[in-house]
Amino acid sequence: MLIKLIELIFKFGPLVFGFGFMVPLIHELIVGFDMALPFGLSAWLVAFAIGGGLGLMAQVRGSWIWQK
Amino acid sequence: MAEIAALREAELSEADLLAREREIAARHMGHFPWGSVVWCFANLACWLALWPLVIFGPVPLWLGFVIATLNIMLCYLPSHEAQHDIIARPGTKWRWLNELVGHVSTIPLNLSYGVAKLTHMEHHKHANHPDKDPDYSNHAPSAWAAIWKSFLNRQPGATAGFNRYGELMQEMKTPQSERALVIGIVYQIGFYGFLIGMAWSGFALEAALLWWLPQHIGLTYIQFYLSWAPHHPFKRQGRYHDTRAWRSKLGNILTMGMQYHVVHHLYPRIPLMRTPLAYWEMRSVLEARGVRIDGL
Numbered sequence: 001m002l003i004k005l006i007e008l009i010f011k012f013g014p015l016v017f018g019f020g021f022m023v024p025l026i027h028e029l030i031v032g033f034d035m036a037l038p039f040g041l042s043a044w045l046v047a048f049a050i051g052g053g054l055g056l057m058a059q060v061r062g063s064w065i066w067q068k
Numbered sequence: 069m070a071e072i073a074a075l076r077e078a079e080l081s082e083a084d085l086l087a088r089e090r091e092i093a094a095r096h097m098g099h100f101p102w103g104s105v106v107w108c109f110a111n112l113a114c115w116l117a118l119w120p121l122v123i124f125g126p127v128p129l130w131l132g133f134v135i136a137t138l139n140i141m142l143c144y145l146p147s148h149e150a151q152h153d154i155i156a157r158p159g160t161k162w163r164w165l166n167e168l169v170g171h172v173s174t175i176p177l178n179l180s181y182g183v184a185k186l187t188h189m190e191h192h193k194h195a196n197h198p199d200k201d202p203d204y205s206n207h208a209p210s211a212w213a214a215i216w217k218s219f220l221n222r223q224p225g226a227t228a229g230f231n232r233y234g235e236l237m238q239e240m241k242t243p244q245s246e247r248a249l250v251i252g253i254v255y256q257i258g259f260y261g262f263l264i265g266m267a268w269s270g271f272a273l274e275a276a277l278l279w280w281l282p283q284h285i286g287l288t289y290i291q292f293y294l295s296w297a298p299h300h301p302f303k304r305q306g307r308y309h310d311t312r313a314w315r316s317k318l319g320n321i322l323t324m325g326m327q328y329h330v331v332h333h334l335y336p337r338i339p340l341m342r343t344p345l346a347y348w349e350m351r352s353v354l355e356a357r358g359v360r361i362d363g364l
Contacts (some may be wrong), residue, residue: 006253014224022281023211025272032273057186062225 014064023042023047080356089353093335096346099210101149101339105165108146108173115139118278123271135276140176144184144294144343145324145340147173151185152336176257177290178283179230182248186240187233192336195310196302202236205229208220208293208304214296218288229291288321298329307334313347315363320344 011017027047030037037046058064080088115136121256122132124296150170156162170181184334187202194200204219205228237249259279266275298311311333316323328343331350339347345356349363355361 006257009257016264017260018261021272021275023265024267025276028267028270028272057226058280063220063223065219065223067220068223068225 012059014058015052015055017060018051018053019048022051023056024051026051074270079235085353085356089334089350089357092346092349092353092355095349096338096342097335099342100162101154103341104339104354105155106145107170108169111139111146112172112175115143115150115278119274120279122274127271129277132274133282136176136278137285140282142324143173143176143343144179144290147171147179147181147184148188149340150181151188154339157244159222160225176279176283177286180248180252180255182244183233183237183252186248187236187244192333194305195333196305199334203291203295203299204213204302205232206291207299208296209301211292211296214300215288216290218291220286222284222287231288249274250358279323293323293326297323298326308354308359309357312360312362313351313354313364314361327364330354 024047027043029035030043030046035041035043049050054064092178110181118132118136118139120129122129127135147170150166150173153166155166155169157162157166167181172183174181174184191203192257198204198205206214206217208217208350218225218229222231227235234249234252239253262273263280266272297314297316300312311329313330314327316327320327324339325343328347331338331343331347332340335346352359
């Protein structure tokens, strides 16, 4: 059971990192630098969109950057 | 003067050259590397101390980031001394210290001792072999290409670099590799679990700038100076040809002693801090052997 869970976490590593680390990191950056967001978007929404989006892209493409 | 000495050495027989080389190496082996042991614990203590010092305010985050990056750049080599049993051989009184240094030194790099040691031994056995050398994937045509390759090799879908280390542990199928793999997985879970835990506790920037980003920069630096530079262009194999002596514009300290990497490959049990001296004593023998010497 534990092994299966660990395998699953590793398999979806980029998604876990994107939502688990990038999202709160981006949120802290937005709030810390007092960035003005368009259309009244909340900092959390933008953080989830960017961090989660990057994680999803890395999960699908196998790379966090444009080149593999 | 050096050329004359090399010619003299060239007139010696193979056996004489080997005997001379071994006699010089023997003088430098068996010395307790106090410097590396102090380096390990001082470096780790400094990095650990950064966390409360940054979080509670006395040290600004930007300064913590700079120091943490230096800590992580510096954390590999004491473990490397332990990997080669330089601090203490198996079964000796100080063996526990050898293993302790090996285990704790590379924690900031998120590299477990078992994985580091087993893959490094494979590197020594098969240096520059395209399939068998775990570090062969660091080869690149230029310095900038090597830095870029280091980043590419750690992408989730990459099959080289540290990603290759995990595969190698599974392929080896020995009790040591299986144990190393389990500990390696625990390291990964600990590292990412810590980053995520800190981030959701309101310390994402601290986690990013004291560990995550310094780990990437440090790993790039280590792969560049400990692997790419001394083995470039990764084309030849064999005892006297799989690495080189070279002169760096940054000097010996900033390249972490890797200008003398050829001595390490010939005699891995010579402590890091004695390789320059051993090199200069051995230089004419190495020249006679056809070792690649680039300006040193």
